[in-house]
Amino acid sequence: MRIVLTIDDKLGEKIEKAAVKEKMKRNDWVIRTISESVSGSGSKKSESLDITSALENKEKEISNLKEEIRLQIELREAYAQLIEEKDNRIDDLKEEIARIEVFSVTAADQINQDKEERIKDLNKMLEHLQGQAAAHSRALQSAIISREKEDENEEENNGTQEHKDLIEKPKWMFWK
Numbered sequence: 001m002r003i004v005l006t007i008d009d010k011l012g013e014k015i016e017k018a019a020v021k022e023k024m025k026r027n028d029w030v031i032r033t034i035s036e037s038v039s040g041s042g043s044k045k046s047e048s049l050d051i052t053s054a055l056e057n058k059e060k061e062i063s064n065l066k067e068e069i070r071l072q073i074e075l076r077e078a079y080a081q082l083i084e085e086k087d088n089r090i091d092d093l094k095e096e097i098a099r100i101e102v103f104s105v106t107a108a109d110q111i112n113q114d115k116e117e118r119i120k121d122l123n124k125m126l127e128h129l130q131g132q133a134a135a136h137s138r139a140l141q142s143a144i145i146s147r148e149k150e151d152e153n154e155e156e157n158n159g160t161q162e163h164k165d166l167i168e169k170p171k172w173m174f175w176k
Contacts, residue, residue, distance in 0.1 A: 007015070019029035 019026045
C-alpha cells in the first residue's frame with residue numbers, strides 16, 4: 001500500500017529531528033511510528049517506560065539534592081557553632097587579659113607603695129640613728145671636757161707637769 005501525506009513545515013521539522021535522534025531515516029521513522037500507533041502497545045509502553053525511568057531519575061536526583069541540602073545545613077550549623085566557640089574563647093581571653101592587667105597594675109602600685117614606705121621607714125631610722133649619734137657625741141664631748149677639766153685641776157693641785165705626759169689617752173676617744 002502506498003500512502004501520500006502532505007504535512008506542514010513545522011511537523012516535518014519535528015519528524016526529521018525525531019528521526020535523527022533515533023538514528024533512522026525519515027521514512028522509516030514515520031512507518032515505525034504509524035505501525036506502533038496502529039498496534040497501540042509499542043508506543044505507549046516505550047513512552048510509559050521513558051516516563052517511569054525519567055521519574056525515577058528525577059526522584060533519585062531529588063533525594064540526592066535533599067541529602068546535599070541536609071549536609072549543607074549540618075555544615076552551616078557546625079560552622080556557626082565553631083564561630084560561636086571561637087568568639088566565646090576570644091571574649092574569655094579578653095577578660096583574662098583585663099584581669100592580668102588589673103593585677104599587674106595593682107601589684108606595681110603595691111610594690112611602689114611598699115617601696116615608698118620602706119624608704120620612709122629607713123629615713124626615719126637614719127634620722128633616729130643620726131640623732132642618737134649626735135647625742136652620744138655630745139655626751140662624749142662633755143665627758144671629755146669634764147675629764148680634761150678634772151685633769152687640769154689635778155695638775156694645778158699637784159703642780160707637776162710630768163704626770164700629764166704619763167697619762168695615756170684612750171684610742172677610742174675622738175680628741176680635738
